[in-house]
Amino acid sequence: MKAETIRIIDVWTGKGICFFLTMLRRLWDAFAPRPLSPPPVRKILFIKLIEQGATVLAYSALRRAIDQAGRENVYFMVFEENREILFILDLLPAENVLIIRNRDFLTFSRDILSALIRVRKLRIDAVVDLEFFARASAIISFLTGAERRVGLHRFTSEAPYRGDLMTHRVQYNPYFHTAKAYLLLVEALARSPGEIPLSKIPERDLAVTAPRFRPTEEETGRLEKRLADIWGEAGSGPLVLLNPNAGDLLPLRKWSTENFIALGRKILEKRPDVRLIITGAPSEAASAEAVCSRIGSRRAVTLAGRTTLRELLVLYTLADVLVTNDSGPGHFASMTDIDNVVLFGPETPHLFGAIGGRPRTIYAKLACSPCVNAFNHRFSPCNDNRCMQVITVEEILRTVLACLAERNKASGTAS
Incomplete structure (x- = not known):
């Protein structure tokens, strides 16, 4: 599928799904409230399906997640054509990269289902959604069943609607460089979900670095x-x-x-x-x-x-x-x-x-x-x-x- 097709599907199909899942989540929370002090993060999944260049900007965020959970416990979901940069960055084991093919909608749906089954078997307890206000990634985050789900939330702004599917809702700051915005999402994992909006930390604490490529x-x-x-x-x-x-x-x-x-x-x-x-x-x-x-x-x-x-x-x-x-x-x-x-x-x-x-x-x-x-x-x-x-x-x-x-x-x- 072309990028334009993906965006159109996200806009016109995603709204209804996000609304339905939000109602489902609120019903579930009413009968099974979330713990106020969840245990330490064990396994972290990043979702960044498109744009290999943006994955380079996520380098510091990935490094921070590795510091928190260990290299073998950090995973990344990405479209097939964008996976190569992850192997070049060499931060994660190759088997921790969950590859989604998007050549057509049926293949995409099948691979998403397979990935969700694997994520649940791995008992991943934290998801970081790196797609800014995309509905598909918010839906995937919710369906993983992860105890912590970090992503952008529109709060009182007129940003695109994608329901209320995150446990840790981060305020989008249009004055932050994207590399810092990604790092902020990871830092939010350690914050209380009751802190609204996340995260109330100084910008100076978000120190980002660039990766270096050294050929043999x-x-x-x-x-x-x-x-x-x-x-x-x-x-x-x-x-x-x-x-x-x-x-x-x-x-x-x-x-x-x-x-x-x-x-x-x-x-x-x-x-x-x-x-x-x-x-x-x-x-x-x-x-x-x-x-x-x-x-x-x-x-x-x-x-x-x-x-x-x-x-x-x-x-x-x-x-x-x-x-x-x-x-x-x-x-x-x-x-x-x-x-x-x-x-x-x-x-x-x-x-x-x-x-x-x-x-x-x-x-x-x-x-x-x-x-x-x-x-x-x-x-x-x-x-x-x-x-x-x-x-x-x-x-x-x-x-x-x-x-x-x-x-x-x-x-x-x-x-």
């Missing part, structure tokens, strides 16, 4: 050989990566293909020593090939759809600059030392910017931005993404050239 020598060697096979003796100059696509999750985030083509040409014109690689997912391979062809240089190649996610991160450790829309690669790159030029428009870097690496954020700050957020289920009314259109090729070119100059200067100083 063998991985680096294999990719270096692959690049040498592409360029031969000419393969010694700086390496610039372009990621032209933002996927179908939020097309408004896209900087135009024409801009990426013009940028690629100008970079190669200004820096005859630079090599250019177009990156992207397998579904973006054809469009990336077209971009590369129109750049029209033997120094430009495409690897879109030809690398695993882990190989892409190895490539980031070898490259100098990445230019990308606000999407997963911007967060993956934050795990390395590549200069990470990320173009923001309908969302804000104040909430979703990279927290590690060498970020170079480009953001026009139009008055209408951000127009997608937790309150509108990321359904924007925008019909003209001017926030991305006003970002010029010349501005990004200057940023890329400055990054290359700084890296060259640092390299000269180090030598």
